[in-house]
Amino acid sequence: MGSYRLLLKASAAKELEAVSPKTDRQRLARRIRRLAVEPRPPGCQKLVGTEERYRVRQGRYRIVYAVDDRERAVVVFKIGHRRDVYR
Secondary structure (H helix, E strand, O other): OOOOEEEEOHHHHHHHHHOOOHHHHHHHHHHHHHHHHOOOOOOOEEOOOOOOEEEEEEOOEEEEEEEEOOOOEEEEEEEEEOOOOOO
16 A cells, blocks of 8 residues: 555644644654554544544544545644544
């Protein structure tokens, strides 16, 4: 399986930059980069009520993204603490 293009929405990039401490931000960035290689890793869950949106956990944070197999792209929509990310 080849790799997917990784696209980060501007709002998701801002949310990533706002994560503190720096170690959490680095872990999230690594997890996002791995989505380009394996867009549906073990532990990811499809969100109910959406076409192709998934979420993956990274510690206390969640990454919400979509996979477009035809275009071979992963689009990250939202990054946030688990208590806030679904609002």
